[in-house]
Amino acid sequence: MGSCIKGMYFLCALLALSSMDHVVGVANGRPWADEKVVKLQGSEDLVTDLPGQPDVGFRHYAGYVTVNEKNGRALFYWFYEASAHTDEKPLVLWLNGGPGCSSVGYGATQEIGPFIVNTNGSGLNFNPHSWNREANMLFLESPVGVGFSYSNTTRDYNNLGDDFTANDAYSFLHKWFLKFPSYRDRSFYIAGESYAGKYVPVLAELIYDKNKDPSLFINMKGFMLGNPETSESEDWRGMVDYAWSHAVVSDETHKIIRENCDFDSNDTWSNDDCNKAVDEVLKQYKEIDIYSLYTSVCIKNSTGSDGKSWEVMFKRTSKMMPRIMGGYDPCLDEYATAFYNRPDVQKALHVSDGHHLKHWSICNNKIFREWSYSKPSVLPIYKKLIAAGLRIWVYSGDTDGRVSVLSTRYSLSALGLPIIKAWRPWYHQKQVGGWFQEYEGLTFATFRGAGHAVPIFKPSESLSFFASFLVGESPPFER
Ligand SMILES: *[C@@H]1O[C@H](CO)[C@@H](O)[C@H](O)[C@H]1NC(C)=O
Ligand SMILES: *[C@@H]1O[C@H](CO)[C@@H](O)[C@H](O)[C@H]1NC(C)=O
Ligand SMILES: *[C@@H]1O[C@H](CO)[C@@H](O)[C@H](O)[C@H]1NC(C)=O
Numbered sequence: 223m224g225s226c227i228k229g230m231y232f233l234c235a236l237l238a239l240s241s242m243d244h245v246v247g248v249a250n251g252r253p254w255a256d257e258k259v260v261k262l263q264g265s266e267d268l269v270t271d272l273p274g275q276p277d278v279g280f281r282h283y284a285g286y287v288t289v290n291e292k293n294g295r296a297l298f299y300w301f302y303e304a305s306a307h308t309d310e311k312p313l314v315l316w317l318n319g320g321p322g323c324s325s326v327g328y329g330a331t332q333e334i335g336p337f338i339v340n341t342n343g344s345g346l347n348f349n350p351h352s353w354n355r356e357a358n359m360l361f362l363e364s365p366v367g368v369g370f371s372y373s374n375t376t377r378d379y380n381n382l383g384d385d386f387t388a389n390d391a392y393s394f395l396h397k398w399f400l401k402f403p404s405y406r407d408r409s410f411y412i413a414g415e416s417y418a419g420k421y422v423p424v425l426a427e428l429i430y431d432k433n434k435d436p437s438l439f440i441n442m443k444g445f446m447l448g449n450p451e452t453s454e455s456e457d458w459r460g461m462v463d464y465a466w467s468h469a470v471v472s473d474e475t476h477k478i479i480r481e482n483c484d485f486d487s488n489d490t491w492s493n494d495d496c497n498k499a500v501d502e503v504l505k506q507y508k509e510i511d512i513y514s515l516y517t518s519v520c521i522k523n524s525t526g527s528d529g530k531s532w533e534v535m536f537k538r539t540s541k542m543m544p545r546i547m548g549g550y551d552p553c554l555d556e557y558a559t560a561f562y563n564r565p566d567v568q569k570a571l572h573v574s575d576g577h578h579l580k581h582w583s584i585c586n587n588k589i590f591r592e593w594s595y596s597k598p599s600v601l602p603i604y605k606k607l608i609a610a611g612l613r614i615w616v617y618s619g620d621t622d623g624r625v626s627v628l629s630t631r632y633s634l635s636a637l638g639l640p641i642i643k644a645w646r647p648w649y650h651q652k653q654v655g656g657w658f659q660e661y662e663g664l665t666f667a668t669f670r671g672a673g674h675a676v677p678i679f680k681p682s683e684s685l686s687f688f689a690s691f692l693v694g695e696s697p698p699f700e701r
């Protein structure tokens with residue numbers, strides 16, 4: 223079994239599994255001391271020499287999965303095995319939003335992955351609060367055009383929308399399971415934040431529908447979302463109310479909005495007074511960090527084209543609700559950009575040969591601007607999947623102005639679910655982590671003092687909350 227033939231991963235994996243007993247394990251990131259195990263599932267994607275990587279006792283894999291042969295579409299993933307008891311831990315897919323932003327640049331290397339890009343882009347720091355302590359974590363750059371993911375057919379980029387994204391992510395999962403067959407029947411969850419508030423329910427619904435065919439079954443148990451875009455009308459109402467109640471805009475501005483903006487209409491922006499008042503909200507938010515009201519903005523010393531990139535990315539069209547990019551700290555973003563454009567890093571991650579480099583950016587603004595279809599609301603999907611018995615948890619960093627805690631409360635309240643555990647604090651290390659409320663079929667929680675990308679602000683709290691989600695038990699509610 224010197225080499226495994228492409229397309230025969232399953233057999234290779236069986237061979238590998240049958241010799242599991244002999245495996246010594248992983249030491250300092252060097253896997254498989256036993257020579258007998260020549261090939262393991264996914265081995266061609268095993269990352270062995272990532273520059274600046276701290277030594278760890280688990281394996282991780284990165285590379286491409288072709289999701290459409292005809293058009294040449296390939297999605298890039300990075301997968302970290304759980305740091306202990308890999309075989310017993312569930313599989314969790316993490317998605318960041320935008321649309322157009324990278325789950326590798328945000329989720330994996332700024333928020334919840336084991337390796338966080340350090341502040342000069344020269345290497346990686348170990349994250350003791352990495353979510354791969356609780357689960358096998360799969361980060362996907364989606365859709366094509368995001369991060370390293372690409373299409374060889376340019377016109378694909380004109381069709382990107384929620385459904386397109388879900389379909390490719392769905393194909394990705396099945397192809398990925400061929401590479402990693404031991405995860406085929408594993409308990410599976412999806413998690414994400416911001417615009418992934420749309421991606422995740424749409425993908426979960428697709429999986430649920432396709433699961434009716436036993437040959438396509440994926441053992442999906444639920445999903446968890448942080449500061450998620452959910453329903454445009456509720457999200458907008460929450461955003462302007464939050465800006466007012468957090469002293470970002472005046473009573474007068476808020477009053478104009480209340481009297482002139484009909485966020486339930488498909489014609490909200492034809493009202494000039496509404497437009498002007500909402501512009502005032504956005505103008506004030508440009509002065510601070512909309513994603514984290516009480517922290518400093520990054521004042522960049524650069525004259526480059528994106529020298530003002532901390533400004534709120536904003537798009538308004540006549541058809542659609544204006545959208546604002548869901549990202550976080552552009553200062554951090556620069557370090558990630560420096561790291562992922564290094565030849566040695568791209569080679570180690572199986573992205574390029576180290577000579578013909580791929581350009582990587584944390585968010586693709588063109589995708590954001592040209593997004594062709596966005597579901598106005600995923601609440602109908604929530605209803606369907608709650609009825610199907612999926613575990614659904616939603617959390618909200620309460621200092622985020624972008625998808626504010628009010629937006630999420632308005633959205634969830636529109637579901638009209640019966641309350642089974644009334645509003646109360648949850649605790650972390652004897653302090654109030656936030657508040658939570660349990661509904662029939664859904665758990666909602668806040669993170670006190672956290673911005674848009676919650677785990678950046680509250681790494682330890684987030685990890686413990688994630689653990690509660692996975693076991694399906696309320697977060698600790700006694701001090
Ligand atoms: C895209 O095109 C390049 C260059 O021809 C090729 O090497 C690559 O395999 C193609 N990708 C896919 C997913 O077909
Ligand atoms: C980056 O930071 C690390 C420590 O955090 C340091 O060892 C290294 O020299 C720095 N590299 C550069 C190019 O400044
Ligand atoms: C807007 O909503 C009205 C009814 O509320 C409907 O007749 C109209 O077709 C909608 N327009 C668009 C562009 O969706």
Ligand SMILES: *[C@@H]1O[C@H](CO)[C@@H](O)[C@H](O)[C@H]1NC(C)=O
Nearest residue numbers: 520521522523524525526529
């Ligand atoms: C910007 O950086 C340059 C070189 O690093 C430095 O000389 C200059 O003083 C900086 N400007 C500001 C406004 O910080």
